[in-house]
Amino acid sequence: MDENYEWVERGYGKNSVKILHVRREGPVHTIKEYEVNTQLTLNTDKDYTHGDNSDIIATDSQKNTVYILAKNHGITSPEDFSLLLSSHFLSKYSHVDRAKVDVETYPWRRIVMEGKAHNHAFLFSPEVQHTCTVTQYRGGKPLLSTGLVGMRVLKTTQSAFVNFVSDEFRSLPDMEDRIFSTVVTAYWEYNRVDGVDFGKVWMTMLKLVYDKFAGPPDIGIFSPSVQNTIFLLQEAALKVMPEISKVQVTMPNKHYYSVDLSKFPEVGSSVNNEVFLPTDKPAGNITAVLGRKVNSKL
Numbered sequence: 001m002d003e004n005y006e007w008v009e010r011g012y013g014k015n016s017v018k019i020l021h022v023r024r025e026g027p028v029h030t031i032k033e034y035e036v037n038t039q040l041t042l043n044t045d046k047d048y049t050h051g052d053n054s055d056i057i058a059t060d061s062q063k064n065t066v067y068i069l070a071k072n073h074g075i076t077s078p079e080d081f082s083l084l085l086s087s088h089f090l091s092k093y094s095h096v097d098r099a100k101v102d103v104e105t106y107p108w109r110r111i112v113m114e115g116k117a118h119n120h121a122f123l124f125s126p127e128v129q130h131t132c133t134v135t136q137y138r139g140g141k142p143l144l145s146t147g148l149v150g151m152r153v154l155k156t157t158q159s160a161f162v163n164f165v166s167d168e169f170r171s172l173p174d175m176e177d178r179i180f181s182t183v184v185t186a187y188w189e190y191n192r193v194d195g196v197d198f199g200k201v202w203m204t205m206l207k208l209v210y211d212k213f214a215g216p217p218d219i220g221i222f223s224p225s226v227q228n229t230i231f232l233l234q235e236a237a238l239k240v241m242p243e244i245s246k247v248q249v250t251m252p253n254k255h256y257y258s259v260d261l262s263k264f265p266e267v268g269s270s271v272n273n274e275v276f277l278p279t280d281k282p283a284g285n286i287t288a289v290l291g292r293k294v295n296s297k298l
């Protein structure tokens with residue numbers, strides 16, 4: 001390669017390897033459906049610079065690896081499966097410098113009929129997506145991040161937005177009681193992967209989203225802003241899950257504006273707290289990453 005150039009990024013793999021794994025324990029079956037991306041970075045660049053393929057682990061072989069490891073080891077969680085794949089690629093091929101694996105899960109849920117869980121029938125339940133990414137360098141610890149993605153929620157009260165900057169650009173009135181709707185996305189990084197129950201962490205994060213967005217079923221929880229709700233969720237997540245090092249939460253503010261019906265005499269009241277205009281775009285884009293301080297004891 002010309003001495004004026006250097007690699008900024010390099011790697012190759014198979015994207016969107018679709019797999020359904022069925023675990024059969026007598027009549028009770030359990031399924032996992034995933035889309036897996038693999039990416040390997042080699043310690044040589046001769047494949048790119050010289051057309052020398054002798055070190056290439058074909059993307060087709062990477063795809064086969066996904067199926068073979070699933071068959072031989074089973075699948076418990078996307079995190080465990082990604083870790084299995086990344087460590088396999090590094091231990092099997094000594095010329096692989098970095099392995100990266102992404103998993104997107106398909107949200108199947110066991111069907112429950114009259115309170116009884118079905119043995120082998122499932123419902124596609126796309127309320128919330130579970131994703132994860134593992135990046136592992138040779139000789140290094142795997143860096144694992146999990147995503148809780150696309151969870152659309154709405155509440156009709158216990159949300160306000162007042163006392164923000166008032167200047168010549170402001171048209172929004174103070175809102176003491178408004179609709180709050182968002183699509184929650186949370187990504188969190190683990191500070192360790194050994195002995196972690198990833199399924200339990202996932203369920204805990206889901207419960208915290210309910211706790212901090214919705215609150216108790218009868219009275220809810222007050223939100224003075226999307227920013228504050230994001231922080232309360234992040235703080236609670238770091239508090240109750242020591243295995244998490246940082247958490248990014250994004251909550252686009254999907255606005256619902258009260259329709260102005262004040263000019264219509266046939267509408268008895270000038271107050272309208274029933275009819276709203278859903279406004280998906282533009283949406284407020286509110287996000288933050290909260291991490292632990294270096295040397296933090298918590």
Ligand SMILES: O=c1[nH]c(=O)c2[nH]c(=O)[nH]c2[nH]1
Binds near residue numbers: 161172225226253
């Ligand atoms: O919770 C909110 N935060 C904002 O920053 C903002 N900006 C806005 O127009 N509405 C809202 N709501």
